[in-house]
Amino acid sequence: MIIVQLSDIHVGSQFQESVFDKVVDEVNALKPDAILITGDLTNEGLSKEYEKCKKLISRFD
Structure with a gap:
C-alpha cells in the first residue's frame, strides 16, 4: 500500500503553481x-x- 501525505500547500498570494504542478506529476506517478x-x-x-484549492487537488488521480 502506498500512502502520500502532503501538508501546508497554502493556496493564496504566494502559492507557486509551477511547483504544485510538479508535485501532482510526482504523486500521480507513484499511483498511491x-x-x-x-x-x-x-x-x-x-x-x-x-x-x-479544490480545483488544484482534483488533479490528483
Missing part, C-alpha cells in the same frame, strides 16, 4: 492508494482560495 492532505490549505482562508 491514498493521498492525505494535512495542514493549511490556504493562506488567508478566503473562499476564492478554497475554490482554487
Whole structure:
C-alpha cells in the first residue's frame, strides 16, 4: 500500500503553481492508494482560495 501525505500547500498570494504542478506529476506517478492532505490549505482562508484549492487537488488521480 502506498500512502502520500502532503501538508501546508497554502493556496493564496504566494502559492507557486509551477511547483504544485510538479508535485501532482510526482504523486500521480507513484499511483498511491491514498493521498492525505494535512495542514493549511490556504493562506488567508478566503473562499476564492478554497475554490482554487479544490480545483488544484482534483488533479490528483
